[in-house]
Amino acid sequence: MRCMDLNEALYTTRAMRRVKPDPIPRAAQARILDAAIRAPSGGNSQNWRFLLVDDQAVKDQLGPLYRESLDELWRTAYKDRIAAAQATPDDAAGAGALRVVRSAQYLADHFEGVPLFMFAFAPNDTSGGSIFPAVWSAMLAARGQGIGSALTTVLGRYRREETLAVLGVPPNSGWVNVCCVSFGYPTGHWAVAQRIPAHEVAFRNQWGTGLEREIAVPLWPAAADG
């Protein structure tokens, strides 16, 4: 197994929703999970559960729920954003938004063909700070093995009870499904994701006080070569 540079993983782990049906080897799944449980949690409480899904029968039950959830997202929370993007499809922001929508819809339309999902659970009162580091570690560990992933929260938001029933989670278990991550070998290529640069979203010492311009450019891989 080759080592991957930490920075390469941090810079190129972008949502990979177009994946091949090839199964994820059990050893790779073990690495993904073992990376997840190394993450920090509040008071080191490790109040988390992870459920891997690779059984076709379970995926076949989740697929329709996922498409219903995404339809609901498009019709509600994303309605205005999609309308705005459709009005300015040639604008960079509009094109980017429509690309995300198409990519998310692709995952929904091909849900049953994704080889592996990981559902993450946390207690009711979680702020997310004690579960999303673990989820992101799982995704980075996948990247280190050439496996793409995408984090999605729509099942837990729009089809919560139905999803818990399919997964066999007892009613009133106290565990909340905070997200579902899809895993698969990507059909596309790894690349540094386009992002709003740090100096536009960060301040120093006081809200509104800008950062140095040195924080304006991607630091990898350019800096690693220097």
Added chain:
Amino acid sequence: MRCMDLNEALYTTRAMRRVKPDPIPRAAQARILDAAIRAPSGGNSQNWRFLLVDDQAVKDQLGPLYRESLDELWRTAYKDRIAAAQATPDDAAGAGALRVVRSAQYLADHFEGVPLFMFAFAPNDTSGGSIFPAVWSAMLAARGQGIGSALTTVLGRYRREETLAVLGVPPNSGWVNVCCVSFGYPTGHWAVAQRIPAHEVAFRNQWGTGLEREIAVPLWPAAADG
């Protein structure tokens, strides 16, 4: 700058609350922030703000608020946990809980001497899934440069308004301080954190269905040597 293996970072980035007063170079801060903004967010919305604090006057105002917040945490959410741990201090779980409490108290008692803090902000309605991957990326990028970190949420929970005022965040800005991360060069050593093994907190295909025993042991660095 040396490259760090992704797995080494994922396995050894544990809470480092005992740090030296040495300042964090601006170039290292730039790498920390630039890693943060590469993380995924829902719909690639990048609805986040980061505020770096390294000004002594600001830290001097935050320190008392932090200690009050931690006192309140000990008296409320952690009251029963601490009492249970004090009742069984020789038990592994009890000793571990008391170690976390002592470590957190150390950070509070030495807050003003920590060289750098990063406050992360997200919109009101965040589930955490669109901000904690970025926060964790920042912490991993710090680890890659030999810089320790610790994620804490008590200021935002127990002294929210006072903290926003110190940081100059306008009232009703719509931004919520979801966490504060401390950064510093550790006085201790890096090591793989003790964790409940994956097979005890993970299932396959149905809630309650155990995973293979292969997921029972730490896979790094042992597996990397194989």
